[in-house]
Amino acid sequence: MKKVLLFIFMSLFTVTLFAGNDELFNLDEAALEVQFQELTTLENFVLTNNNVTAIDLSDNGFDMAGFAFNTNMNSGMEFMWEGFLWGFLCCPVGFFVIAIDDDEPKDNKMSFWIGVGASVVLSAITSPIYYSGYY
Amino acid sequence: MHLKGLLLSAILILGCFFASGQIYSRFQADFSIKEIGFDGKQNLMTGSLYYNKVERTIYYDFEFPEESVMIVADTCTYRPKEKVITPHKMEVSMIDFSIYNLFLNQDLDFYGLNETPYELTEVEENTDMVISTWELPGKQVKEVGKILLSQKKGRLYGLVSLDKEGNVISKQFFLDYDYIENLPFPTRVVQISYLGGQESKKITTYRNVIINSNDHKEKYNYTPDFIPVSSSPALVPVGK
Known part of the structure; x- marks a missing residue:
C-alpha cells in the first residue's frame, strides 16, 4: 500500500x-x-x-523620445564591455565557460569560474542600463 | 586498367572522407538588433558581421545608429575608428561559446554545454519539447543556478538561466531556423533578461548568412593597423 x-x-x-x-x-x-x-x-x-x-x-x-540608441562605440568601461559582448554573442547569462588548463587544480578552477560567472551575470544584466545612448 | 581502377577508387574514398568532414571556418551575416531596455527605452543596431574561426576574430561593421567598426578577439576588442583597444577583463574566450562558433562546429544543439563543467542531471519530455537540466557538480551547485535547455525536433529551442534561488535570470529562444549548407541556423534569437521584477528584451535577426566565403578577406583576417590612443578609455559623451 x-x-x-x-x-x-x-x-x-x-x-x-x-x-x-x-x-x-x-x-x-x-x-x-x-x-x-x-x-x-x-x-x-x-x-x-x-x-x-x-x-x-x-x-x-x-x-527621439523613447529611444536610447546604443552609442557604445564611444564608451569604454571594461565592466560594460564584458556584459555587452556576452549578450551580443548570444552567450547565455550565467553561462560559465571551462578554462582550457588541465594543470589547474579542479577546486581552484571551479572557484575561479564561479567568480567569473557572478561577474558575467551582473554585467550582462546591467549592460542595457549602462548602454543608454545620448540622443 | 587495374591501376586506373585503383586510382579511381582511391579518389572516391578520399573525396568521401573530405566531404563528410567538411570544415566550416568562416561565417558572415547581416544583422539587426532591436532592444527594449529595463527602463523601456528602445534601441536599434544594424550592420554586418564576419567571423573567422581560425583567426578567432569577429569583425562587426555597424551601420546604425552610427557607422563604426568593432573587432572582437580572444583577449581584447579593437575599435579602429576611435583608435582604442579594450582588453577583456575575463580570462576566458566568449568567442568559443558564441552562436557563430557553435554553429560552425555543429555544436548548437546543446549550446556547447556538453563541453563545460555543467552536467546533465535531468531530462523531461512532453508533446513537442525535450527539456534538459544542467547543473554544476558538487557543492558549487548551491552557489550557481541551473540552466534549462529545450529542444524541438532535435534543434535548440530555448535556454533558461536560473539563479541559486531558482529565480529566472534570463531566457533565450532560437527561432526561424534556416538551412545554410544543409546546417540549421536560427535566424531570429529572442533574449529576455529579468531584474528587480522588470524585463529587458532583445531580438536579433540574421539575414544573408554565408559560410566559408572567400570575399571580404580584409575583414576575416583583420590585423590592427593603428596605434591606440588608449587601452582603457574614459567615457566620451556624444554631443547632441
Missing part, C-alpha cells in the same frame, strides 16, 4: 515538474510583435535606406 501511495505521489510530482518547466519556455510571439512594432517599423526603414544614421534621423525631425 505504501509503495502504491509513493508511486502515485511520484507520478503527481513528475507531472507537476513537467508542467512547471514547460511553462518556462512559453513565448508569446504575438505580444512580442506588438511590443516591438515601433522598432520593427524603424528597422524596416533603416534597412531600406542604406547609410542612414541616428543623426540623420534626428536632423530630419525624427522623434
Whole structure:
C-alpha cells in the first residue's frame, strides 16, 4: 500500500515538474510583435535606406523620445564591455565557460569560474542600463 | 586498367572522407538588433558581421545608429575608428561559446554545454519539447543556478538561466531556423533578461548568412593597423 501511495505521489510530482518547466519556455510571439512594432517599423526603414544614421534621423525631425540608441562605440568601461559582448554573442547569462588548463587544480578552477560567472551575470544584466545612448 | 581502377577508387574514398568532414571556418551575416531596455527605452543596431574561426576574430561593421567598426578577439576588442583597444577583463574566450562558433562546429544543439563543467542531471519530455537540466557538480551547485535547455525536433529551442534561488535570470529562444549548407541556423534569437521584477528584451535577426566565403578577406583576417590612443578609455559623451 505504501509503495502504491509513493508511486502515485511520484507520478503527481513528475507531472507537476513537467508542467512547471514547460511553462518556462512559453513565448508569446504575438505580444512580442506588438511590443516591438515601433522598432520593427524603424528597422524596416533603416534597412531600406542604406547609410542612414541616428543623426540623420534626428536632423530630419525624427522623434527621439523613447529611444536610447546604443552609442557604445564611444564608451569604454571594461565592466560594460564584458556584459555587452556576452549578450551580443548570444552567450547565455550565467553561462560559465571551462578554462582550457588541465594543470589547474579542479577546486581552484571551479572557484575561479564561479567568480567569473557572478561577474558575467551582473554585467550582462546591467549592460542595457549602462548602454543608454545620448540622443 | 587495374591501376586506373585503383586510382579511381582511391579518389572516391578520399573525396568521401573530405566531404563528410567538411570544415566550416568562416561565417558572415547581416544583422539587426532591436532592444527594449529595463527602463523601456528602445534601441536599434544594424550592420554586418564576419567571423573567422581560425583567426578567432569577429569583425562587426555597424551601420546604425552610427557607422563604426568593432573587432572582437580572444583577449581584447579593437575599435579602429576611435583608435582604442579594450582588453577583456575575463580570462576566458566568449568567442568559443558564441552562436557563430557553435554553429560552425555543429555544436548548437546543446549550446556547447556538453563541453563545460555543467552536467546533465535531468531530462523531461512532453508533446513537442525535450527539456534538459544542467547543473554544476558538487557543492558549487548551491552557489550557481541551473540552466534549462529545450529542444524541438532535435534543434535548440530555448535556454533558461536560473539563479541559486531558482529565480529566472534570463531566457533565450532560437527561432526561424534556416538551412545554410544543409546546417540549421536560427535566424531570429529572442533574449529576455529579468531584474528587480522588470524585463529587458532583445531580438536579433540574421539575414544573408554565408559560410566559408572567400570575399571580404580584409575583414576575416583583420590585423590592427593603428596605434591606440588608449587601452582603457574614459567615457566620451556624444554631443547632441
